[in-house]
Amino acid sequence: MAKTIAGPEIERLIQLLAKLPGLGPRSARRAALHLVKKREPILRPLTAAMADALDKVGECSVCGNIDTSDPCTICRDPSRDQSVVIVVEDVSDLWALERAKALNAAYHVLGGVLSPLEGIGPEDLTIRQLVERVATGEVKELVIAVNATVEGQTTAHYLMDQLEGLDVKATRLAHGVPVGGELDYLDEGTLSAAMRSRTAL
């Protein structure tokens, strides 16, 4: 806005809200207005929840997950098979796999993928930490669950190179037809992969 309308406090609130993913300048204005109008039901508890997160939430020094304890709840969970480590790009992927209850194992969050175009090199990711974790000998299997994109696959290959000589089994997620998916809408690569990996009925 060219001119401040409702004072610098609200302008600042709008500008900061607009930095959240999914909120543009227009929806940030709507969100700010909503917050100010719903003081007690939303603004006050959200402010407290954020202050709480600021105070308590941090990165797990073992796996890179986000939690209120370090090591995180997952790393300290004795019911999980801590010898199987699922390697993901981002905490959101970890959350997705946890929602799916995909495997009761540990994780390692890379913090992104290699991308020469965006200037992201191996030292920007937690690859060294992962290699060190594997070198302790406590990890028997790494499930490389990076995205099936070019950058993801490049990162997976680079990671495999770094792990050479270490005694660990590496696996990857199966390619195939998504459950509930329609063949007609799938790309040829997925269909070919699903056909190659067909299983007995």
Place this chain on the structure above:
Amino acid sequence: MAKTIAGPEIERLIQLLAKLPGLGPRSARRAALHLVKKREPILRPLTAAMADALDKVGECSVCGNIDTSDPCTICRDPSRDQSVVIVVEDVSDLWALERAKALNAAYHVLGGVLSPLEGIGPEDLTIRQLVERVATGEVKELVIAVNATVEGQTTAHYLMDQLEGLDVKATRLAHGVPVGGELDYLDEGTLSAAMRSRTAL
């Protein structure tokens, strides 16, 4: 999420963020993760901005605008024609008119529109306050800038009834073709109105 993954603090943050307009459960998760990862650049200043808003921002007792002072900056602005009051449904409409620098006048925020279906009656809006404001004799013109919806127009008619006998001129925004709009995409009501109100070139 069926199971808490990252502790109750983050779950609560996600739930509260999901109450903001424009954020669903999925984008609230992304926003929460973004906040926690960008502690210093976003989470800390946004928490402070919200605490600031909680502390300082409130409703103007004269016009219903949202501001850090009461009466608000607009109501106290001597450069504005305080005898002209623009009646809007919501603070977001006030902001829109201010961005457009539509008229350097005062405002009155109704706080919604009459809607028997949603159980919103005259006592839920600031109609009585507006009538009292006009009754002081200091308001010469009311620009009824409610939305051109059925509820908006019903509210405008009800308001006119309440103002009967008071010495005030009531006007409304002109109907017509939006600037930059294409005729082909406009509804017939707008085109007819624009034709009836055609002006000399």
